[in-house]
Amino acid sequence: MRPVIPRYYVVAESEHELQNPISEEKLLVLGKTLALDRSSRVLDVASGRGGPALLLAGTYGCSVDGIEIEPAFQAVAHEHAHERELSELVSFRLGDASGIDLAPSAYDAALCLGATFVYGGLAETVAALATSVKPGGYVAVGEPYWRRLPLPADYDERNELFTTLDGTVTVFETEGLPVVSVIASSEDDWDRYETLHWRSVAGWLAANPDDPEAEEIRSRSERHKRSYLRFGRDYMGWAIFVGWKRPI
Structure with missing residues (x-):
């Protein structure tokens, strides 16, 4: 199994119900789609703390099989499933999804929201999920994209793996899945997501000033904050792209 995610994210997303810049309302649109x-x-x-899985199961009555590599996130997801009496519909397996053989054509829909790094990139993620989906089913991937190019030379946190909105759709099409819906985040979605990081880290630092990793987490939080304010808010978009696996 790969190492678990950096502790910074466990701290920064300790209050996030949804660990991506998206709203419950837009996730319900996804469910209808x-x-x-x-x-x-x-x-x-990469089901994380279980927010999307629990929302979709609770609203639509579907069953959801989650896979999450971070024990802290998986534990919260289990707890929330129990609290909401959804344990019979939703499961959260601890593990590295890239090392798990997915049953072919077993699902009506497969999701990977904000975690294409699990399979090494967008194309690899679309291909992996497509094998697990029945003909006529859907692959939904949440992925950043660049609103405009070129990117500023001093935008240190830019990720060269991301592409434009059109380029992202092209990746799906190249993998044989036409994109039938794009559900994009708004600035409000982004601001809620990013600023909750700031609040969570500030609260944790106040409660744990002597933690051995406190200074590293403080520094990383400040770096992410400045990058978002200077560049990310203007240049980076995020959307859920829904590809359709054509019936045979």
Whole structure:
């Protein structure tokens, strides 16, 4: 199994119900797009603290199989499933999804929201999820994209793996899945997501000033904050792209 994610993210996302710049309302739009109902079976790769899986299962009655590599996130997801009486519909497996053989054509929909690094990139993620989806099913991937190019030379946190909105859609099409929906984040979605990081880190630092990793987490938080304010808010978009696996 790969190492778990850096502790910074466990701290920074300790209050996040949704660990991406997206709203519950837009996730419900996703559920309708995927035509979820009580008969639907859904795969959620990198399911995190379980927010999307629990929302979709609670709203549409679908079953969701989550896979999450970070024990702290998986534990919270289990707890929330129990609290909301959804344990019979939702499961969260601890593990590295890239090392798990997914049953072919087992799911009506497969999700990977904000974690294409699990498989090494967007194309690899689309290909991996597509094998697990039944013909006629859907692959939904949440992925950043660049609103405009070129990027500033001093934008240190830019990721060269990301592409434009059109380029992201092209990746799906190249993998044989036409994109049938794009559900994009707003600035409000981004601000809620990013600023909750700031609050969570500030609260944790106040409560744990002598933690051995306190200074590293403080420094990383400040770096991410300045990068978002200077560049990310203007240049980086995020959306859920829904690809359709054509019936045979």
